[in-house]
Amino acid sequence: MSSPAVQITPQPQPDGGVPHPSGTSPPILDIVRCSRCQQSLSLASQSNSGAVQFGMNSYYCNRCASKVGFVQ
Template identity: 55%
Template sequence: MSSSSVQVPRPPSGTGKDMGTHTSAGSTPGSFNSFDIVRCSRCQRSMSLENESTPGVVRFGMNSYYCSRCASMVGFGR
């Protein structure tokens, strides 16, 4: 048996394109609302977290969240 290796060419450095200045149509840098996507620790439902008092999201620890349905089931209801 002979093994063959595959070499992947690296992209050339210094192409002059800056990937960090990409903006979507109709928006300017710094004008969008910042939010995080978090998951419920029990049912794994994805939720957007815009600030500390977002309705429907219950925080019960550091980086630990319940959706409002699961929070009421385990006794963390608001």
């Protein structure tokens, strides 16, 4: 028999936000996958992300982009 799943929902703060342990707002991270090798890539900063966009919501990692000819 399996036990029922338990979900924990953070209580909203008076200002309408969700509490964060450090007291500051959490960083926003966009995680995408390389379309060729499926490696997870972060788009936190576009210049150092390691992701090459080749279409709308389509990305290659730097290694795959160089293999297919997007990066020299």
